[in-house]
Amino acid sequence: MIRQLLHTIRKPYEPKALVLMYHRVAALETDVWRLAVRPQHFEEHLQVLRSNWRVVPLAELVDGLTNHRLRRNSIAITFDDGYADNYVTARPLLEKYNVPATFFICTGKLGSGAEFWWDELEHLILSTEELPHTLGIRINQELISFDLGDEWHLTEDIRQKHQQWKAFVQEPPTLRCILYLKLWEQLKSLPSHLQQEYLQQVKVWAGTPGHTRAAYQSMNLEQLKDLAWNRLFHIGSHTVSHPDLASLSPSAQQQELVKSKRFLEEAISREVTLLAYPYGSCNLETVRLAAEAGFHAAVTTQDCPVVSTSAKYKLGRFLVDDWGGKQLDTYLKSWLTTKVNAHAHFPA
Numbered sequence: 001m002i003r004q005l006l007h008t009i010r011k012p013y014e015p016k017a018l019v020l021m022y023h024r025v026a027a028l029e030t031d032v033w034r035l036a037v038r039p040q041h042f043e044e045h046l047q048v049l050r051s052n053w054r055v056v057p058l059a060e061l062v063d064g065l066t067n068h069r070l071r072r073n074s075i076a077i078t079f080d081d082g083y084a085d086n087y088v089t090a091r092p093l094l095e096k097y098n099v100p101a102t103f104f105i106c107t108g109k110l111g112s113g114a115e116f117w118w119d120e121l122e123h124l125i126l127s128t129e130e131l132p133h134t135l136g137i138r139i140n141q142e143l144i145s146f147d148l149g150d151e152w153h154l155t156e157d158i159r160q161k162h163q164q165w166k167a168f169v170q171e172p173p174t175l176r177c178i179l180y181l182k183l184w185e186q187l188k189s190l191p192s193h194l195q196q197e198y199l200q201q202v203k204v205w206a207g208t209p210g211h212t213r214a215a216y217q218s219m220n221l222e223q224l225k226d227l228a229w230n231r232l233f234h235i236g237s238h239t240v241s242h243p244d245l246a247s248l249s250p251s252a253q254q255q256e257l258v259k260s261k262r263f264l265e266e267a268i269s270r271e272v273t274l275l276a277y278p279y280g281s282c283n284l285e286t287v288r289l290a291a292e293a294g295f296h297a298a299v300t301t302q303d304c305p306v307v308s309t310s311a312k313y314k315l316g317r318f319l320v321d322d323w324g325g326k327q328l329d330t331y332l333k334s335w336l337t338t339k340v341n342a343h344a345h346f347p348a
């Protein structure tokens, strides 16, 4: 009884830390997965974080957790995927404010000049001026047939709806958004060669060869090395091909983890000990394989704070949206009071 009481009294004072999840610092035409924060907002975030909070490298936060010395209200910044704007736009601002960050890199895309499949699909379906009236495509044995009705032509009104739409937070406001989600759900768990194959079919249907947009590319090897050279920054793995790990066999998962780790370590001549699961997807096998591969900790996309009892291979993170500085500050305070076993999966 006394023990229980003590536990209840202590609980509010338990040290809590937060891991923030960013993807891009850019202004995008559409951003259905809330991946981008505009540069001016990102600068405001850094001002708030520097003035009001204790920002530490994720590796330091993990060390604190391991050594039972988690520091109250500490915050770690992470970036997923390895978009070139992390290097070009985020890095100079992080340097300006002397704020540390960890970049989780998807090694298969590094310097490839190719876009991620979800970006290409978003552009094809939501921004192509004219599409055929109907779509019939077989993906993974399932026939997807869809009638775009009047929306074969992209009007200004529809374009604006697409610019404002946030998937999973709001209902799809147009038929094109419904189609995008249908295709996205079909492609998400496929191996990358099949994603590319079906994406190619969608391009043929859309009547566009699809050109790579410079603003959607990943950083290249030189940029990665330069980033890693700065003591403020850490590099972590985000696998090779950005798969939905939980849907893969254990051996395929292992390949993704080991190969990306080895590639990064050779590229930056430093040990890589942190991992971010693509889409936040992991199962018991993933956690076991991550530890076996030599990762010290891994982050998910579940929005919960880090506490002394948090599992090191399932650390929660909070998605940071394109907010102003004050708004972020308010969110940070509320996140510190979030229940530890909250659940929310992020799709990219």
Ligand SMILES: [Zn+2]
Pocket: 080, 081, 238, 242, 278, 279, 348
């Ligand atoms: Zn990702």
